[in-house]
Amino acid sequence: MYKILIVDDGESIRTGLTVGVDWELLGCEVAGSVPDGSQALACIRQDVPDIVLSDISMEPMNGLDLCAAINEQYPQIKCILLTGFYDFDNACQAIKYGVVELLLKPTSPAKISAAVNRAIGKIKENSLTDILCSEIQHQAIENLALKRSMLLQELKAYCISHQVPFLENYNICLYLLNVCFQQFLSYDIPGFSLNEQYSFSKKLSGCKTIDSMYLLLESTIHLVNSTVEIKPKPSDLIGRVVSYIHANYASVLSLESIAGVFSISAGYLGRLFKSRMSVNLSNYIQQVRIEKAKELIVNTGLHTYEIAEAVGISDPVYFSKLFKKLTGCRVRDYRLEHAKKEP
Incomplete structure (x- = not known):
């Protein structure tokens, strides 16, 4: 099943898109529904969807800005945009960010289904090309x-x-x-x-x-x-990736961006990292960031939002949830607990 993330600031529209389209018939499921681009990015960081169906006009982050961020950080995600009126500049921006379809509101389930089918077609094409490229990369190492x-x-x-x-x-x-x-x-x-x-x-x-x-x-x-008589050196590669993450945790990091740094396919890097480290790469990045955050909490007087930004997480709400998830306690409680232990 392909995972769909719906993004629209109208609750009734989100509900309509969720129940008004036969997602199962399309081979899809709605993985989430949020009112703006910033919350959409927070959802994507936790569970990457295959397709994002988003309105353009939203606050604080609109649909075009969301597509720009997705295009940079998660280029494998396919985006479909909805708009209340046609605007040439918006259309140009949509093309620039690789948007699959720009649909004019009010639209219909049939048009949405057609756009989703087109997005699925592109996913399938990209998937096969990525698999072949990844296999050639793998055979190069072997x-x-x-x-x-x-x-x-x-x-x-x-x-x-x-x-x-x-x-x-x-x-x-x-x-x-x-x-x-x-x-x-x-x-x-x-x-x-x-x-x-x-x-x-x-x-x-x-x-x-x-x-x-x-x-x-x-x-x-x-x-x-x-x-070249090439002998496998995957452990050297993973060591370099780990060092890169520790040196750049405060920057925007993703499987795709790191794979680009080391000129390998994202699919191959993800499989190799998981096999060597027993954790997927995105979770490892989260762990590194939270460990760095714990140091800042104990050793500085920075506010939560400042610590979040310092470790590469732009959304302080998401940071707080992630911190509690990985440590079992809130940021404030962690600070108080360690303040008591000081002589």
């Missing part, structure tokens, strides 16, 4: 040259048969080129530098056809196969 070549051909065939646009093919190839170069940089291959990476990337940008892009990518993979 040094299985034949499987890498076969998966590349499968990816190419999929993109052609589904008429994936030229620009998206370019982005896929650029991502996988970076995966290959990551192997060289990780293993300090003599004579290889970022100049070579720039040279290959420039060649890719000069490709005029999909075939030529994949031929360049295939030659790069063969170069990796013939030059």
